[in-house]
Amino acid sequence: MRLRHAAWALLCALFLAGCATPQRTPAAPGVQAWAGRLALTVEGQASQSFSAGFELKGAPETGELTLFNPLGGTLAALSWSPGTATLRQSNGSTRQFPSLEALAQEATGAPLPIAALFDWLAGRPTPVAGWQADVTQVAEGRLRAQRSEPPPAADLRVVFER
16 A cells, blocks of 8 residues: 555656746846747658757857756757857767757757747748748747758747747
């Protein structure tokens, strides 16, 4: 009977922790910042799907993106500035890349228009070859962008707040 109560308590704790949101670090005055949840599906030979909480700060030139698991722990932290991008993973490993685009390509298997993402989150439908961004629900905190060409196809969904 005790084991059943312990299992029930653990299940309840995990459920409540899954509803928790990570503690946000305030952005410096004048710095753009968004937080929420994102989901990315990349089709292809090895289709993959990924979802996480996120906190995005900065601009296309210099910024930070932190990804969180459902329990609020940090999965990875990306930071970039002109000529370099760094990926710090939860296992303690750090990798350097020549650009944010190269880092995104390595991490997801598909090129992601990170620079345009800032415009899309601000409600500006900046065109990107092969991508179609729907910014009609940005005022409600929702964004969807789909990539059709060149393969692999990708679908990005973001629910956010400023």
